Amino acid sequence: MESIHPPRNILIAGAGIAGIACALALSRELSPFVPDLKITVYERHDILSTSGGAINLTPVAQRHLAQLGVLDELDRMGSEGGADVDAIELFSMRSGRSIGSIDFTDHNGKGFGGYKGRRVMRIVLSVALLTVVERTRNVEIVFGKKVVNGEEDDNTAILHFQDGTNAVGDLIIGCDGVHSAVRTNFVDINRQSEYTGISFLQATIQTDTISSRIHFRSSALNMSRHGSMLTSYCDRDNDQIFAAAIVQFSQEALSRYRLEPGQDWATQNRIRCALREEMRDRFGKSAIPCIREMIESKADWMLYPVFQVRPGGRWCTERSILLGDAAHAMPPRDESAAYALDDAILFARILVRYRSEPLSEVFVAYETLRRDTINRAFKESHRMWARNRDMGMLEGRLKEWMMPFFLRNNRDQREAAWQFDAAKIALPTPAPSEDLVSLNSFLKDQAP
Ligand SMILES: Cc1cc2nc3c(=O)[nH]c(=O)nc-3n(C[C@H](O)[C@H](O)[C@H](O)COP(=O)(O)OP(=O)(O)OC[C@H]3O[C@@H](n4cnc5c(N)ncnc54)[C@H](O)[C@@H]3O)c2cc1C
Numbered sequence: 440m441e442s443i444h445p446p447r448n449i450l451i452a453g454a455g456i457a458g459i460a461c462a463l464a465l466s467r468e469l470s471p472f473v474p475d476l477k478i479t480v481y482e483r484h485d486i487l488s489t490s491g492g493a494i495n496l497t498p499v500a501q502r503h504l505a506q507l508g509v510l511d512e513l514d515r516m517g518s519e520g521g522a523d524v525d526a527i528e529l530f531s532m533r534s535g536r537s538i539g540s541i542d543f544t545d546h547n548g549k550g551f552g553g554y555k556g557r558r559v560m561r562i563v564l565s566v567a568l569l570t571v572v573e574r575t576r577n578v579e580i581v582f583g584k585k586v587v588n589g590e591e592d593d594n595t596a597i598l599h600f601q602d603g604t605n606a607v608g609d610l611i612i613g614c615d616g617v618h619s620a621v622r623t624n625f626v627d628i629n630r631q632s633e634y635t636g637i638s639f640l641q642a643t644i645q646t647d648t649i650s651s652r653i654h655f656r657s658s659a660l661n662m663s664r665h666g667s668m669l670t671s672y673c674d675r676d677n678d679q680i681f682a683a684a685i686v687q688f689s690q691e692a693l694s695r696y697r698l699e700p701g702q703d704w705a706t707q708n709r710i711r712c713a714l715r716e717e718m719r720d721r722f723g724k725s726a727i728p729c730i731r732e733m734i735e736s737k738a739d740w741m742l743y744p745v746f747q748v749r750p751g752g753r754w755c756t757e758r759s760i761l762l763g764d765a766a767h768a769m770p771p772r773d774e775s776a777a778y779a780l781d782d783a784i785l786f787a788r789i790l791v792r793y794r795s796e797p798l799s800e801v802f803v804a805y806e807t808l809r810r811d812t813i814n815r816a817f818k819e820s821h822r823m824w825a826r827n828r829d830m831g832m833l834e835g836r837l838k839e840w841m842m843p844f845f846l847r848n849n850r851d852q853r854e855a856a857w858q859f860d861a862a863k864i865a866l867p868t869p870a871p872s873e874d875l876v877s878l879n880s881f882l883k884d885q886a887p
Contacts, residue, residue: 444609445469445472445473445790445791445794445795446473446608446609446610446790446798447473447475447476447477447609448477448479448607448608448609448610449462449465449476449477449478449479449608449609449610449612450479450481450596450598450606450608450610450611450612451478451479451480451481451611451612451614452480452481452586452598452611452612452613452614452615452619452620452621452765453480453481453482453483453586453613453614453615453616453619453763453765454480454481454482454565454569454580454582455614455615455616455763455764455779456564456568456763456776456779456780457614457762457763457764457765457779457780457782457783458480458482458612458614458615458763459480459568459569459571459572459580460503460504460507460509460568460779460780460783460784461612461614461762461763461782461783461786461787462478462480462572462575462578462580463507463508463509463568463571463572463575463578463783464507464783464784464786464787464788465478465786465787465790466478466575466576466577466578467507467787468787468788468790468791469787469790469791469794470576470577472791472794476577477577477579477608478577478578478579479578479579479580479581479606479608480572480578480579480580480581481581481584481586481598481600481606482580482581482582482583482584483583483584483585483586483601483615484582484583485582485583486582487562487565487566487569488561488562488565490561490741491561491562491743492560492561492639492641492643492681492683492741492743493558493559493560493561493643493671493673493681494558494559494560494561494564494776495524495527495556495557495558495658495671496521496556496557496558496559496564496776496777497543497556497774497777497857498543498550498551498552498554498555498556498857499554499774499777499780499781499856499857499859499860500774500776500777500780501550501554501555501556501557502552502553502554502860503777503780503781503783503784503861503862504780505554506784506862507571507780507784508571509564509567509568509571512567512568512570512571513557513559513563513564513567516563516566516567517675518674518675518676518678519560519563519674519675520559520563520567520674520675521557521558521559521560521563521564521673521674521675522557522558522559522657522658522671522672522673522674522675522677523555523556523557523657523675524543524555524556524557524558524657524658524671525542525543525544525548525555525556525656525657526540526541526542526543526544526556526656526657526658527540527541527543527556527658527659527660527671528540528655528656528658528659528660529541529659529660529661529662529842529846530654530655530659530660530661530662530727531661531662531663531726531839532661532662532663532668532722532725532726532727532730533663533664533725533726533835533839534726535654535725535726535727538662538839538842538843539842539843539846539847540846541846541853543555543556543857545854551854551857551858552857552858552860554857556658558657558658558671558672558673558681559673560643560673560674560681583602584600584601584602584604584606585600585601585602585620586598586599586600586601586615586620586621586624587599587600587601587620587624588620588624588625589611589621589624589625589759590625591611591756591757591758591759593757594609595607595608595609595758596608596609596610596611596758596759598611609758610758610759610760610798611758611759611760612759612760612761612762612786613626613759613760613761613762613765613766614761614762614763614765614779614783615765616763616764616765616768617632617746617747617748617764617765617768618632618746619748619761619764619765621759621761621765622748622761622765622766625756625759626753626754626755626756626759626760626761627752627753627754627761629752630748630749630752630753632746632747632748632768633746633747633748633749634690634693634744634745634746635744635745635746635747635770635824636687636688636689636690636828637685637686637687637688637745637770637824637827637828638685638686638688638693638742638743638744638745639683639684639685639686639742639743639745640683640684640686640714640717640718640740640741640742640743641681641682641683641684641740641741641743642682642683642733642738642739642740642741643673643679643680643681643682643738644679644680644682644733644736644738645678645679645680646672646677646678646679646680647678648736649680649729649732649733649736650732651728651729651731651732652728652729653680653729654727654729655670655671657671657672658670658671658672659671661722661725661727661730662826662838662839662842663721663722663725663835664829664830664831664832664834664835664836664838665686665720665721665722665829665830666684666685666686666687666721666722666827666828666829667684667685667826667827668682668683668684668685668722668725668730669681669682669683669684669685670682670729670730670733680733682733682738684718684721684722684740685827686717686721686827686829687827687828687829688742688744693742693744695710695713696710696713696714696717696742697710697742697744698710698711698741698742711739711740714740714741714742715734715740717740718734718740719734719735722734723735745770745771746768747768747769747770748764748765748766748767748768749767749817750766750767750769750810750813750814750817751814754766754802754806755802755806757798757799758798760786760802760805762779762782762783762786763778763779763782763783764779766782766813767813767817769816769817769820769821770820770821770823770824771820772819772820772823772824774816774820775820778813778816780861781859781861782809784861784862785805785808785809785861785864785866786805788861788862788866789801789804789805789808789866789867792804792866792867792868792869793869795869796869800869804866804867804869807867808866808867826838
C-alpha cells in the first residue's frame with residue numbers, strides 16, 4: 440500500500456534548468472506544509488559546465504525565473520547578466536534585406552507582462568540559479584553524482600550512482616536532460632533520444648574584432664537555403680556576439696566533427712579547420728558584410744548535435760516522474776527552456792494541491808494538465824525546425840517570401856503564449872475522499 444503523505448525527502452537527478460527550478464519551486468510551495476522537507480539535486484558533472492554558448496530566454500522564461508528569484512540574481516551580475524532582446528530581426532543572407540522580426544515588445548515598446556527577451560551565456564544562468572539555491576534552506580546540490588539506475592517500492596525510491604553509492608528518498612524527479620538515465624533505465628526504457636539531423640555550430644566573437652557595420656540591434660536570425668545563422672549580443676555592454684549556425688548535418692558526419700576530451704592536438708586542429716570550412720561553404724558568400732567577417736575570423740566553431748525525445752510514452756512510474764527535456768526534448772526554438780520552467784512550477788503547485796493524495800494522483804493531475812500543451816509544442820517545433828534543412832534555390836526563395844506572412848499570421852498566437860504564467864493558471868482539484876463524501880451525506884441526512 441502506498442502511504443499518503445507529501446514527500447519529505449525528494450531526489451532530483453540533474454542540475455540543469457528544470458532540476459534547479461524544480462528544487463526552488465518545491466522548496467517554496469512545500470516548505471509551509473512539510474517543515475522537515477529535504478530536496479537533494481544530483482548532478483553528474485564535478486563542476487558547472489562552461490560549454491553550451493548562450494541561450495535566449497522568452498518573456499515566459501523570464502517571468503518564471505523572476506518568480507524563483509533568479510532574474511534578480513542575473514540583474515545583479517551587471518553586463519554579464521545578459522543582453523535585453525527587444526526583437527529577433529530576420530534577414531536574408533542572399534540579399535542582406537530585412538524579412539521581418541519576432542518582437543518581444545508590444546506597440547508601446549513594453550515587454551509582455553513586463554518581460555522582453557534576454558540572451559545570456561548558459562554558464563552565467565547556471566551561476567545565477569546556483570546562487571539562489573545556496574540561500575535556500577532545504578535544497579542541496581551534490582556534484583559528481585552520475586545517476587545510472589533507480590528502483591522503487593511502495594514506500595521508497597532509490598537512485599544508484601556510477602560511483603557505487605545510492606540515495607534513498609520518497610520521490611525521484613528525473614530532470615537529467617535529453618539522454619536521461621532516469622527515463623532510459625527505469626521510467627520508459629524504450630524511449631531513447633534521437634538525432635534530429637540538425638546541429639548548431641557555435642562560437643563567441645569579440646565585437647571589437649569586427650570592423651563592418653553590425654546589422655542588428657540586439658539579435659538576428661540570418662536565413663539562407665543552407666541553414667540559418669543566429670547572431671546576438673549576449674551581454675549588456677554588447678562586448679560579445681554569440682553566433683550559432685543551425686544547419687543540416689548527417690549522423691555519419693557527427694563523429695568526424697566532434698571535439699572530445701582526450702583528442703590529440705592534430706585531431707583537434709583538423710576538426711577546427713573542417714568546421715571553419717563548413718561555415719565558409721554555407722555562409723561565406725552572404726550579402727551581409729559582418730557575417731562574412733565573422734566567418735573569416737579566428738573564431739573556434741563548436742558542433743552541438745541536437746537530439747529530441749518524443750513526448751508520447753511514459754512520464755512516470757509509482758514514485759518517479761520526468762520533467763523538462765528528460766520528458767520531452769524538442770528541437771530548440773528559443774522556447775524549450777520556458778517549457779522546462781513551466782514543468783517545474785506546475786509540478787510543484789500540483790504536488791502541494793494534492794498533498795493529501797497518493798503520488799499516483801499527483802502524477803495523473805500533472806499529466807492531464809500538461810500532455811496536450813507539450814504535444815502541440817513538439818509538433819510546432821518540428822515544423823519550424825524543418826525550415827533549417829538544406830534547400831534548392833527555388834525552395835529557398837519561397838521560404839524567404841513566405842516568412843513575412845508566416846510572422847504576421849502567427850503574431851497573435853505568439854504574443855498570447857508569452858502571457859502564460861504557470862504560477863497563476865487554474866489547477867485541477869483532488870476529488871473529495873470517500874470519507875468526506877459519506878460525512879457530507881450523513882450531515883445532509885441529519886439536517887432538519
Ligand atoms: C544547441 C541548443 C541550443 C538551444 N537554445 C535554446 C534557446 O536559445 N532557448 C531555449 O529556451 N532553449 C534552448 N535550447 C533548449 C534548452 O537548452 C533545453 O530545453 C533546456 O536546457 C532543458 O533543461 P533541462 O534542465 O530539462 O535539461 P538540461 O539543461 O540538459 O539539464 C540536464 C542536467 O542533468 C545533468 N545530467 C544528465 N545526465 C545525468 C545523470 N545521468 N546523472 C546526473 N545528472 C545528469 C546534466 O549534466 C545537466 O546538468 C537549446 C538546446 C540546444 C541543444
